[in-house]
Amino acid sequence: SSSSSMAALTYEGCNFLRQRLVLSTLSGKRVKIRNIRSRDDEPGLRDFEASFIRLLDKVTNGSRIEINQTGTALFYQPGLLCGGSVEHECNVQRSIGYYLEALIMLAPFMKNPLKAILKGVTNDPIDPSVDLLKATAVPLMKMFGINGEGLEIKVVKRGIAPRGGGEVHFSCPVCRALKPVLLTDPGKIKRIRGTAYSVRVSPQMANRIVDSARSILNKFIPDIYIYTDHMKGASSGKSPGFGLTLVAETVNGTLLSAELASTPQGQGDPVLPEELGKNCAKLLLEEIYRGGCVDSNNQSLALLYMTLDQQDVSKTLLGPLSPYTIEFLRHIRDFFQIMFKIETQKADEDEQKGGDKVLMTCVGVGYSNISKSHK
């Protein structure tokens, strides 16, 4: 293993850049990525990737980043995670969720509690929105023992794609070691909560979304509450738009989520709020069918925390693994030499518990935050 820590891990292509850089930072292993869009008309790293690398540079100390002239090759030698107060202008090609997901993975292992101010797009149709991460990722972090007053995601200003103008505050306490988890029984759905947001359009849009989403969900469960969030003036960002985030909570505290955002201005056919509400409700039903104890957006986060747990067994029941998660598992093997035990659990049609599930089991590497002193 000493030789593997000396030589850099080498990858090809632009995919999974975030995974690779995050895992490199956590494991301390250097990483080399070649042929980044080398055959593309516009070769090399995109602006949002460069922006992500700059953010990574801000939260670490002593990182070495080398990028070649055309941007098609990248070498990254991770420094120490120092954390502290960070402010970052996130490139608007991707939403803040893209950057925040990575920060959530890194934050508990910083030397100082992280206080990040991220500016840019809060909601777009591609990445998990800030609202979704706030509703699902934060409770998941708490399950792993990342606790305290400091853990919070706050949407100060909303900024819709394409021009953004939003602002999000993320703070996270440091954690000496993560707690192993045993998440094997999601239980039945208890209630559904949601947020319908609208900015720079009629406030009525949010109400129309709520009505249409309810028209589908009311058939299944009575306990539904969807908040409407209409931000005005300075906190409404630069572009008009609306969207919906839905979260189903089970009796055992599992959160399953779905979301949809309106088409960004000037990027295709506009979507009606009624249509959006209904489709989002259906997406939530799909997510509930997939099920598991962690929703598909946060599969990789849960698996990462399991990997970095104390040297104890962690078990988590997941729905069907997403392609992103499968690649993440391969990368975890590369960086941490951890392979999960993956057992398929057949869906019992009589019990009506949705699709097939997979039970993920692993023994953590016993990653402890050396920066945090004993008390």
Place this chain on the structure above:
Amino acid sequence: ETEEEESDEDDEDEKEVEEEEMEEEEKKKKDRKEDDDSEAEVDEEEEEDEDSSEVEEQENVKAPGKEAAQSKMLPADEEVKTDVEEKTEPGLETAGALRWKEDLAQKATEAYLRQQRAAPNVRKLVYGAVVEEENT
């Protein structure tokens, strides 16, 4: 298991053509004595009939070694043979030869669901064949 399902599906059809089959049985017995090549014909038939070949494949996966020995004894094999008979028999061509076309959509659905239910080794899909070697 799959063979039972098969026979269940065919049950209704068989009642309808029960009489015909009685005749076939007798003829077949005669044929068998005369014709030793019927086994070869069965193989050809399996390739033609998608549904039955599907079943055969799955059985192969479950019990690759025993399959050959079992197929000679099991009643399902006889059914396949009757199908062969129906095709070769000029008089019954219209009644029996097109039977495989019945409920094609349903059969396809069932085959699809059966395949979906046959669980793949997810660990192998994720990590590749390396896992097997490391485990042993």
